[in-house]
Amino acid sequence: MHRDAVLQALVLVAVVAGMVWLVGNVQSNLERQNINSGFGFLSERAGFGINQTLIDYTEDDSFGRVVVIGLLNTLLVSILGILFATLLGFSLGVARLSRNWLISKIAMVYIEIFRNVPLLLQIMFWYFGVLRNLPSPRQALSVGDAMFISNRGIVVPWLEAGAGAMWYGLGLLALAAGFIWLRRRALNAKLTSGQPTQVWRPLLVLALALFGAAAVMAGVPFALDVPQLKGFNFRGGVTVIPEFVALLLALSLYTAAFIAEIVRSGINSVNKGQREASAALGLPESLALRLVVIPQALRVIIPPLTSQYLNLTKNSSLAVAIAYPDIVSVLAGTTLSQVGQAVEIIFVTMMIYLSLSLFTSWAMNRYNQRMAFVGNAT
């Protein structure tokens, strides 16, 4: 015991000393080569354009703002990717277990194709193989003359919000709260009166009332901005760039294949006796799945599912291959080549991914704890 403590203290001292030496070494080397150090560059003018910015940005903005733009782009593709991959993955996982031969085999073929081809190739396939080969804007595929698909991306109509749009935002929030409240009320009614009550009809009434109220408060402060072909490109609407579409497609479809296998093994891991006991009590199969099997399967599904979420977020850095302006592309790519401070920039980029991953793990672990069994489950 005592010797262990001494040994561990020695190792700790050695590690700290090593780190101090490394940092000092880097600093003296950088000084000798006349390379700036520190984070002063973050407030300097960036001077380059970015083709997808979720917040306002011009070339005159700082490198600091570039970091925020890149982070938001990474978050956008990761969050949407996680959402789509989860929805598709759960459907495929359940389909894989279907008693219908065809459905099960289709799911199997999908899974085997998408999880066995390297992700980078899939990104390149969607980008160079599909989206870049679409016709130019002048020959764009048109959906009802409102949405246009071309090699410059997908252009969709957009609601231009004016003053008073906030009231609609509030209405939407109130509707979400109302939905949660109505569902809880329906469950309570089921438990106290025995009879299930409706959720959808009162929800519709609530939606009409809320948006009616918003219209009274603020009128209709929205203008539909429909894209139109002007010269060689489109004006108006919102353009979803092909780099984003390719990356989102590839990340979602690839990760969904892994999630499908996780979901399948999770459901399979629930003892057959659980379904039999549910059936013997007279529970229909759908209720047995919802109330008995899925809650237990989630316990097995969540930890590897968390890994897939982390993978998807980190894999989004493959964006550099097709120049989607994610954090790696704009910070560890363009900014690094202009500023040249590799140590600081790579460090910041790594810290950003580390923070994202730790946050995701923390959130998923909290969720997992709520699913844990009490006592020794057999």
Added chain:
Amino acid sequence: MTDPVIRISDMNKWFGTFHVLRDINLQVAAGEKIVICGPSGSGKSTLIRCLNRLEQHQEGTIEVEGVSLDGSLKNLESIRSNVGMVFQQFNLFPHMSVLENCTLAPIWVKQKTKQEAEALARQFLERVRIPDQADKYPGQLSGGQQQRVAIARALCMNPDIMLFDEPTSALDPEMIKEVLDVMVELAEDGMTMLCVTHEMGFARQVADRVIFMDEGEIVEENEPEAFFSNPQNERTKMFLSQVLSH
């Protein structure tokens, strides 16, 4: 004799090419207690699992309370909610408390209110002598307690018939008695019971009839006294000599 609540005629079942049940004929009257015994692999578990269609037979007919169990059956759930079942491995829901295990089916199948269902559950937990464990989880209970919860859970649906599939086989010896005691009480209350078990003492005490199965056939059936003291078939004699010798 009143109309039988279970009527099995010329029933056959195969697992793939394996003929697991052969020409089964059996009638059970309301309130009757039947013990089914036999060597492992003789088809006794499969037989009672056919009675709530956890297994499907391929030939012959099975009628439970006048309803024929076949592929055309629309409301299998309503039959199942009248036939309680207790498994060898308990099969409690580990993510629910004891009380929730007992109220799940009454709430979702019988559309009872939570209050009614909980009152009912507490009443049956009292009857299996674990009223104070209602808020615990299955993983916190001993095997014997878990099996008694499983019995209470089945009883909460107010079934007319109870099926027991080797209810004490997975239990440590000192816990077998507490489960058997509950089953004896249930029998004394007049429940119709079919019980697959090797507990010959239990069979002597409560059974109206003992059925011996071997290789998928009902080899012999008789009242317990005659069954144990004067078995007719060679296979029955050999089985009994093995079970009773130790």
